[in-house]
Amino acid sequence: MTEFSDLGLSPTTLQAVADTGYTTATPIQAQAIPVALAGQDVLGIAQTGTGKTAAFTLPMVDRLASGRAKARMPRALVIAPTRELADQVAASFEKYAKGTKLSWALLIGGVSFGDQEKKLDRGVDVLIATPGRLLDHFERGKLLMTGVQMMVVDEADRMLDMGFIPDIERIFKLTPPKKQTLFFSATMPPEITRLTKQFLRDPVRIEVARPATTNANITQRLVKVPSSDPKAKRLALRALIEKAGIETGIVFCNRKTEVDIVAKSLKVHGFDAAPIHGDLDQTQRMKTLADFRSGALKILVASDVAARGLDIPAVSHVFNYDVPHHADDYVHRIGRTGRAGRTGEAYMLVTPSDDKGFDKVIKLIGSTPEEEKLDLDYSNAVTVKREGDRDRKRGGRDRGDREERGGRGRRGRSEDAAETPAEVAADAPEALEERPARERRPRRDREPREPRTVAPAPIEAEPRAARPERPERPVRGVQPVRDRDDDDRRVVGFGADIPAFLARPTPGVAKANTDN
Structure with a gap:
């Protein structure tokens, strides 16, 4: 030393x-x-x-x-x-x-x-x-x-x-x-x-160490979730937090929308949690971090904005709610615990859809973490179907779904993150009061209404003054089309209907015709 x-x-x-x-x-x-x-x-x-x-x-x-x-x-x-x-x-x-x-x-x-x-x-x-x-x-x-x-x-x-x-x-x-x-x-x-x-x-x-190696002071475990449904993952996360008995911990998600949903779900179930990601106001982000450092906040739900370099020695547990897109991020995430010679524990939730990302992590760290068993009933952990699932099954792609890149990535609604606050609250039925079904009121008979009468418009006492005619001007170089009194002639090509502007006499043309 x-x-x-x-x-x-x-x-x-x-x-x-x-x-x-x-x-x-x-x-x-x-x-x-x-x-x-x-x-x-x-x-x-x-x-x-x-x-x-x-x-x-x-x-x-x-x-x-x-x-x-x-x-x-x-x-x-x-x-x-x-x-x-x-x-x-x-x-x-x-x-x-x-x-x-x-x-x-x-x-x-x-x-x-x-x-x-x-x-x-x-x-x-x-x-x-x-x-x-x-x-x-x-x-x-x-x-x-x-x-x-x-x-x-x-x-x-x-x-x-x-x-x-x-x-x-x-x-x-x-x-x-x-x-x-x-x-x-x-x-x-x-x-x-x-x-x-x-x-x-x-x-x-x-x-001082091989690149992308994990700290030996960190105990790594994985939890296999049999379903890729986000409700099942949140159920496993809550059970894991309760079982671990954490002092302070960080939950990492891949997407900003997922961070908000997981934090809200933990709050509904009574956990002291708050989100932090690149879309939040800087003042709020700094306050959340300050509360977490001081111990006023117990669980920090974060995107990878908190995975790099943050030195909070008292973090006892790290939970990878999502398997990271890049294997290197796993090393940085779990590195938030076990700092300055302390020991720490890291967990990773793995679903059937995470096989590819999980294999990359195992290849990078060179070993498979010990599996943590959870005795849970996932039968009721089924999320309500949402609009757009049919399009995703056809192979449609969510245009806004991009991983976070320092706040530059756009906010996409992924399949796992497209839940509404009502669906998040559905995780805690005890927190919601059951509302009785609304009874249909009998339709009452309506009495026929009397027909409305419209008063005739008042007749003007005196007719409006006639519009004065414009003075006639001779038009040179224009051949006459018809005389002033030739109103009964029909224009060939318009059928039986003649536009009003063609049927109206043209003063200038008529004057030129009389001069000839």
């Missing part, structure tokens, strides 16, 4: 670390901090929950302790894929830099530009941001990145999943080429490896 005092950190930084209660560095911290302090580029790969945030925050505080920031020109830049992760990095920086005069700013979406611009105008040493909001400030002319000395990309593989790689490439081109760059991630796909070769200069590769 390596002590923080052996890593070359300054006394001020060591005191800040001691105030947080940590004395021993994790493997990724022990290997990355000395390299980062020396000014070399770092490519760090480690399991989630092993302290990667402190591995780049502590050397950043030491290296920036001497110097002063300029207006709109940050000296260090930290890029995070999600707002929650960026906010967590900001909290860590504030904690470790409290003994210095370093300033920082958090640039994320969902909050006003005004407050962020005020901080940029005063000048900040460290800028912690998501790619989209960072580029928004740059395009507004409120930010210059030519003074960046140190740049960190956290959860680099998540940047790839969320489609941020073009933004990352643009940000790299806007920063000086001689800066120090640190890449940290739990997995390292080939696309990220190509990116590191393009922008990192002779990086030191630090790999």
